[in-house]
Amino acid sequence: MASIVYRTAVREDKLPRISPPRTRRPQSHCGCRVIDLPWMTLILQARQRIAPYLRPTPLHYYPLLSELVGADIWVKHENYQPIGAFKVRGGINLIASMSPEERSRGVITASTGNHGQSIAYAARLFGVPAVIGVPEDSNPAKMAAMRSWGAEILVHGRDFDETRERVETIAADRGMRYVHPANEPMLIAGVATIALEVLEALPEAEVLFCAVGGGSSCSGALLVTRALKPSLEVIGVQSARASSAHESWRQRRLVTTGRSDTFAEGLATRVAFEMTQHILWQHLRRFVLVDEEELRQAMIHYLDRARTLAEGAGAAPLAAALKCREDIRGRKVVLYLSGGNVSREHLVHVLTDPRSWT
Numbered sequence: 001m002a003s004i005v006y007r008t009a010v011r012e013d014k015l016p017r018i019s020p021p022r023t024r025r026p027q028s029h030c031g032c033r034v035i036d037l038p039w040m041t042l043i044l045q046a047r048q049r050i051a052p053y054l055r056p057t058p059l060h061y062y063p064l065l066s067e068l069v070g071a072d073i074w075v076k077h078e079n080y081q082p083i084g085a086f087k088v089r090g091g092i093n094l095i096a097s098m099s100p101e102e103r104s105r106g107v108i109t110a111s112t113g114n115h116g117q118s119i120a121y122a123a124r125l126f127g128v129p130a131v132i133g134v135p136e137d138s139n140p141a142k143m144a145a146m147r148s149w150g151a152e153i154l155v156h157g158r159d160f161d162e163t164r165e166r167v168e169t170i171a172a173d174r175g176m177r178y179v180h181p182a183n184e185p186m187l188i189a190g191v192a193t194i195a196l197e198v199l200e201a202l203p204e205a206e207v208l209f210c211a212v213g214g215g216s217s218c219s220g221a222l223l224v225t226r227a228l229k230p231s232l233e234v235i236g237v238q239s240a241r242a243s244s245a246h247e248s249w250r251q252r253r254l255v256t257t258g259r260s261d262t263f264a265e266g267l268a269t270r271v272a273f274e275m276t277q278h279i280l281w282q283h284l285r286r287f288v289l290v291d292e293e294e295l296r297q298a299m300i301h302y303l304d305r306a307r308t309l310a311e312g313a314g315a316a317p318l319a320a321a322l323k324c325r326e327d328i329r330g331r332k333v334v335l336y337l338s339g340g341n342v343s344r345e346h347l348v349h350v351l352t353d354p355r356s357w358t
């Protein structure tokens, strides 16, 4: 492949445009491929910014999963991150890029768990006060972790969207930096570094499955692969019981759904978000919905065949790969295992539900 030249003339404080990358090649004088990408600049800066704090996560090949799916399956182990989920990449990138003045005001966000853990963990690293709003029935394992990183926990609302609305009001009252769960270029750029690592470790990858909640990780994967390996097919996955991102993608407008009662809390949102949806509208070609039983089965397959722990959202890409097995037969497939933060009670439920054994 021709070498790649990155242009880095973009100011970090400028919001990146969401238009598709302009790619010109070959360049007449040296034959290099030139990528003129504000997003890629942010993503490469993110990689440098998070490198002192996070190691690249492993990408492992699993014969037993490959046999099950009928394709060559590699798993990107974001469940091995220090908070047990990929979100930490975005949290560190965002807080590391804040000014000292902004840091002194503290940060506030709403989360069903992993985004909150990410902000709490990153805030602790940089000595920044953090408030995390969580819904009333939040995963106790995730809440305990957020507290352990020193964040103040604010329990409010029956679901994520009620919590988010409340947090947005409090942010203004307390003068804290509100961190939006999706409309944040630094979060998207931070989590996009997963795709850089995948392409470096497995340049021959052909298909990549990625769970979609707010849409940051799928957006990041799309931005990186469209710039560096457009032939790599990115497939988004959402729970059929929380399908606002899927509906919005399908209708090309922001759609709010009536429900988000999936047990995969990382995917549980009733609303879709503008910045990530624009990226999905431009670049995502395939988006799959999976049901609760498929998610549960995928968690069990991860335990049985890879000896690794996936939470519901983390197992969604495997559930989708099984659903699409005819289309991906024999191909080189990467599954983002985005998180493994399951409470003991929930894991027992997953393992003992009779339908799990079918």
Ligand SMILES: Cc1ncc(COP(=O)(O)O)c(C=O)c1O
Binding pocket: 085, 087, 114, 115, 211, 212, 213, 214, 215, 216, 217, 218, 265, 266, 267, 311, 313, 314, 338, 339, 340
């Ligand atoms: C484990 C896990 N996977 C996937 C997602 C969805 O990620 P995104 O909001 O970037 O679409 C989340 C969101 O919190 C998550 O916690």
